[in-house]
Amino acid sequence: MSEVTKLPLNALRAFEAVAAHLSFTAAAHALNVTTAAVSSHIKSLEEFLETPLFVRHSRSVRLTPQGARLLPGVQRGMGELTRAVDQLRQDRTSGLLNISLLGSFLQKWLLPRLGDFYQKSPDVDLRFSASRELVDFMHTDFHAAVRYGGGQWADLRAEKMLDDWVFPVASPALLAKLGEIRTLGDLNKYPLLHSASEPWVDWLRRVGGDTTRVERGPVMDDSASLLTAAEQGHGLALARWSLVAGDLASGRLVRPSSQSVRQHNAYYFVAPNHHFDLPKVIRFRDWLREVCSEFPPPDGERLEPES
Numbered sequence: 001m002s003e004v005t006k007l008p009l010n011a012l013r014a015f016e017a018v019a020a021h022l023s024f025t026a027a028a029h030a031l032n033v034t035t036a037a038v039s040s041h042i043k044s045l046e047e048f049l050e051t052p053l054f055v056r057h058s059r060s061v062r063l064t065p066q067g068a069r070l071l072p073g074v075q076r077g078m079g080e081l082t083r084a085v086d087q088l089r090q091d092r093t094s095g096l097l098n099i100s101l102l103g104s105f106l107q108k109w110l111l112p113r114l115g116d117f118y119q120k121s122p123d124v125d126l127r128f129s130a131s132r133e134l135v136d137f138m139h140t141d142f143h144a145a146v147r148y149g150g151g152q153w154a155d156l157r158a159e160k161m162l163d164d165w166v167f168p169v170a171s172p173a174l175l176a177k178l179g180e181i182r183t184l185g186d187l188n189k190y191p192l193l194h195s196a197s198e199p200w201v202d203w204l205r206r207v208g209g210d211t212t213r214v215e216r217g218p219v220m221d222d223s224a225s226l227l228t229a230a231e232q233g234h235g236l237a238l239a240r241w242s243l244v245a246g247d248l249a250s251g252r253l254v255r256p257s258s259q260s261v262r263q264h265n266a267y268y269f270v271a272p273n274h275h276f277d278l279p280k281v282i283r284f285r286d287w288l289r290e291v292c293s294e295f296p297p298p299d300g301e302r303l304e305p306e307s
Helices: 009-021 022-030 035-049 067-093 103-120 170-176 200-207 213-216 224-230 242-252 274-275 279-293
Strands: 054-056 061-063 096-101 124-130 144-149 159-171 237-240 259-271 301-303
Touching: 009 022, 009 035, 009 067, 022 035, 061 067, 096 103, 096 279, 103 144, 103 224, 103 242, 103 279, 124 274, 124 279, 144 159, 144 279, 159 200, 159 242, 159 279, 200 259, 200 301, 224 237, 224 242, 237 242, 259 279, 274 279
Parallel strands: 096 124, 096 144, 259 301
Antiparallel strands: 054 061, 144 259, 159 237, 159 259
């Protein structure tokens, strides 16, 4: 065992208190221990260092030259240790909170709601990283992630936050030109926009449509681009309710059909088990769960996914 690991920290703390007050009784009061305990700590420290640290008189105490030499180092060390512990405790409850999530979810759903979190937790500094890649929590400084999937990620704890539905959307101008989709035949009037995350084949299979139509049409690499293309009138997009609700409310996009299909996948709050012990992670998780619970499902006919 090294000399560092054998350092009598409690005795050094008692030494610092006695040196500050030049009184065993006052030091005991400051440390909330007995005078006998302080005396025992000082005795053990002097034996450990093999040198006297105080000159004791009946009514006073003063440092020996050796004690005066030791004191600055102990004060610096205790100060650094206190600051490190305080910083760690603060980092657990407040300060920087790194969250990885999909850029589309951040832009379309989360950002409009963040003002409420900042108002309730002004001491937490959120930092978001928009990425579709899985987070390596062991080699990065991320605290948690919001992921869209089936809820199973190796060695991670996942808590469901939000279910989602998909349905077709288009620009108001395109709807006015091509009309509502009341039958599956009406769908053939629309050019289809595609994205890997919202494949038409699943939705068409569920509503009984022609799945061979999915072979043609422009493909977007992310949901936000897909909605932008639909807003500009390039075609009919299959959109997630969570991502398109704001565009529908503003009138930038409309629904040609009232049918929606609930997804097998959902949004999950994901992190290593031990990160769920951090108070600031708990605060964000609880806030996210609350705002997700207040987000209603879409209007119209809501179809369940095939089992």
